[in-house]
Amino acid sequence: MTSAKSFFNWIKEAERGHLTAFLSWSAFCIYCIIKITVLSVDTEYTFFGIGSTELLYICTGLGVALGFTEFFYLLQPKKLALYYSLPVTKTCIFWTRYLHGLFHFLLPLSLSMAILSIYQSSVDLTFYPYILSYTSKSILVYAGVFLLLYHVVICSVVLCGGLIPAALLSTGFLCYFHLLINHVFLPLSQNCFQTYYKSPLLESLYACLVPFEFCRTLCGTFLFDKTLVLTYTPAGSLLLTAAIWILLLFCLFALGQKKRKPEMAGKIFAFTLAERTTEILLTFLAGLLCTSFLFHITNVTQTNLGLAVLFSFICIAIVSFLLHLLLEALVQDSHRILLRRKMQPFLTGAAAVCTSCAFLAGASAYDSYFPQSEQVDSLSISIAGLDMDEDMYSEIMYGNSYATDKQLDLYRFSGEAKALGMSWLQSLIESKEASSRQPAYEEASYTTATVCYHLKNKKEHYRVYALSKEMFSSFSSVYETNEYKAIAYPVSNPDYLGDTSKDLFTWSDGITDIPLSLSSDDKKSLLDACSADVLQMKMESLSEDLPTGILTIESQKSGTATEILVYPFFTQTNALLQSIGIDTAKSIADYPIISIEIFTHYSVPNGYNGGVIRNVYETPEEIEAWKNRLVPEEFDVQPLLYPLSENPKVKIENKETNSYAEVKCRLKEYHKVN
Template identity: 60%
Template sequence: MTSAKHFFNWFKEAGRGHLTTFLAWGAFCIYGMIKAAGLNFNVYTYTGIGSTELLYICAGLGAAIGFLEFFYLLQPKKLDFYYSLPVRKGYIFWSRYLHGLFHFLLPLSLVLSILSIYQSSMDSAFSFYILSYPAKSMFVCLMIFLLFYHIVICSVILCGNMVASLLLSVGFLSYFQLLLNYVFLPLITNCFQTYYRSPLLESLLAHLVPIQLCQILCGTQLFDKEQILSYTPKADIILGILVWNTVLFLIMTMGQKRRKPEMIGRIFTFGIAERIVQILLTFLGGLLCGAFLLDIMHLTPANFLLWGIVFFSSSIIACALIHFLLEWLVQESHRVLLRRKAQPFLTAFAVLITGFLFLACAPVYDTYFPESQKVSALSISVAGLDMDGDTYSQILYGDSYPTEQQLKQYCFTEDAKALGMSWISSVIESNRQVSIDGQFLSKDSAYTTVTICYHMEHGQKYYRVYPLSKEMFAAFASVYESDEYKKAAYPASSPTYLADTGKDLFTWSDGVSKLPLKLSAEDKQNLLRAYAADIQQLKMQSLTQTVPAGILSITSQQTGYVQELPIYPFFTQTCSLLTDFGTDTDKTIADYPIASIEIHSSYAVPADSSGGTIHHFYETPEEIEKWKYSLVPETFDIQPLLTPLTQEGRVKIENTETTSYNEIKCRLK
């Protein structure tokens, strides 16, 4: 009973400053008022999970309350006074811990509950989540708060002054980010020629970097309202933040028991903490220095000797310098600068082993090819194939989004998978044969690249990207012409894809004008059957001959979704039917009355400079006659690898009925 009374008294003592109360209640009250006002204008306002603002408030309060509650551990006079009283120091510590936690949970639960009730009165869709959404939001906010709360408390316990505590808190938050993103990732891209992405590396970033872990836990990566309201973090994410909080809690518990008041003022209050921080910083600094030099010198394992000299020498020097710098910072008058002589050498050895492992694993990684029976599905994306010119340009400039979309679309489990595995095997073997000093065909000199994702039986995914020569790409025809690939590339050729199209709108476009087709339900079915038959006979080599004659658009009556079908001149059955329906499939942009042509030519300019484009205008009949047969509407630039088009331009076409002009974007053959 006496112990409980002492504890409660110290709990009240912790609140005498009122800063924690003012900060927590003030932040949540302001947040609640802003969100309530936002709900009056937009019911797509998220008050819990999905709210980036709430994430930052919880993280900020965790850090701020941690420093406010436990700043006394860095104040010698206050600490001496507290410890001189007839009370256990554990009472003081845990009463402050619970005081900070209490003044976070109380305003959080009240504000989220009020906002949920208010939102349910305005948004009927939210009524189904009135209990689950705020409950899950409170749990997520508590986990985020505790993570930053524990980080700050551990930093204050392990360090003896404010500056060191702040730096250690930053270290907790950013160490794995630096190690994975700025050391391991550059080394992977430098050593592994076929690297595209690594689910393992992405998982480590998601679980070991506190900021990313909190963002995923809070669902800030989601945008759809239904997904956000029903969002439940995955078990591995919940386990990750529980492990973080548990480990930090154990460090905090053991540290507060053994922390000595006389260590206040020093950088570290524990020798073991000092040594661990030295080792981790030295290891990180050595790897950072080596990876940075390799990057700016553009060295690859092809220059094995130079690569090894630069990486190993720079890493060893960096490890030694960082170690002695840290020793100088923490040393006292009775300490020797060159103590722990073996530590920098052992750390440098660990850095060298890490670099050697990347080098040693590179050949195994680049030539990895799983057994076909262990692959449940195969995704393929060939840069420049079955995509428009703008999308291809995005890939060339490093945008991975189009590739990710293609990997989802072109995922095979049947005949295309078997043919694809055989083709990839030949690509790897061909790259081995043309390799120089173990280096595959350079991506800069390659005709194009192919990105592969092996979907394994147990759910693992392995990504690779291979450079392709023209011969390797031509061999892809066997995969392209398979039934499964054509279903993915031309889904409308599947009889069940569009279902009933009897009331859908069919439109023909020659790149300049659009003509609605007045067809019966039977005519539409016959047209789709003819299209499917032409796709069945399609050869990849045929696509190199010409651009489409036009685009057949099918607008769904039910959903409004538009499906575009490219129609090539060699689609004999489809073109024949369209001709019977009164459509001129031979009409091109050259058959229209062209008023003027504008062609753009580009030239290299220095970085951060304007210009780089020259506009050429052609208006005389002779000039128009010369250029008009080379013009292709931009909408027909759908196979930049097979039928590459060059310069961009614009064409002004005269509309004789309205005496106006239509401007059409185009490319040159």
């Protein structure tokens, strides 16, 4: 009975510290005012709960701030002695502080979510059906974010004896796995594995072990569509991960506060085990970081495996020993010697060496990985520069993985193209292994092929292979399958568009759009002709000709537009278009050109302006010299098979309206001009 009275009396005592209440209530009051103002203007892209980055920042900030304000007394020897002299147990003081901080977060969070949900439902009728589900889920996920950061800080304060060590340990909790995965494992994979593209395992570890990334995913801040945000429910694996993080940290500081001695306040660490664990983890990370960095700048792993192992061993040994000495010098007392725990840096360094050597030793097996065909459920292939425009090709060349991932999602095969693709990849890997044994005969890289093996056990393995020109040409066996063409050219399936009798057909030569007056039978015949031409098309034909025009079909039901590129070798399609009066051979050179403006780009040193030369050609002789090289930008769809250069702007006269149109173009190479 006495302990119960003391517990509630101590809650009243804790209430006298108003800093926690001020921080929390003022933050949510300001947030409410701002969100109400924004919601009165925009309810389509403004979210007060799930999907709100601002609320995520507030909850993470409050988790850190309230953790320090509530438990700062543990780091002050005088205040700690005063508190422990009172007729209240230290456990009672600790847990009242914990509940005090939690109460002053959950109450203003719940009230602000309720107020904002009521307000949005009054101004946005589409939100009304989600008022309860969206609000409750928002409170749940942001409370989880707060608890995660709150527990991280409490754990750091309990394990340390000073403010600066506690702050540094909190930073370590939040950043350690980010550094380990993004700056150690990822660079080592990229430098040791020549066929590395990405690893679903590393991505999963990063999403679960890096608190900020985990919180961002949990709160759905990566979503922008209103319907997706309002219906978003965190995956069960995310909720389980959040529960494990929160409970693990809870158990750690709950056990720590029982065993923590008051005289440890003011020290760097309150526990010897925490001190030793921190030294081991930091030494391990530092050794691997240094090795990863040196592997990256020297590229040593691709030249000599033995030298790489020796290099890794020396680097880790030096860094581990020096960092161990530094940490020991920081934490030692006067009665301790500097070189205590002599085996610790050697064992930690050995673990780091084994980790880096594991990447080197596994490089051959990783690069030669090829699953059995019966293990593969489907196969995704993306070849840089094939069936994409120049802009996408440039993004891939500059390392933008989004464009490649988009292609991998699109070009996923499970039938004939998968079987031929597996055979093509097997011959590619065998040729790579043969050339690695004879480096002098290795062919120069022409482009790259990124591959994803989707296995039947739901695992995914990504690889990227450098392709010679010969290996790229042999891909035609896959390219010319009906399965590949059904994806690259959906019109190859006549039933793809369904009923087109009421759809609008338009022909464009890159300059002029011409509506086509066609009957239902004519439309069907035209689509059948396109389908037949696509199915007969060979990959090598794409390196000989550019499209002459685009046939656009706009659906009258959905409003979507489907574009079909028409090539000169589409004999049936061109014959039908010519029969209705369309000049399919007409090019930009047949239009009255007023001027041609060409921009030539060149590299300049960093910090200098320039890099562009602008030339304008206006005389008939100059225009005659350039016009047959001009190609509308829309026709630059095969930058690998039919490369084009520069980006001129062409002014074309419209005599009927006495005006001109400006057209963005590309340039053919001289040897391609007829």
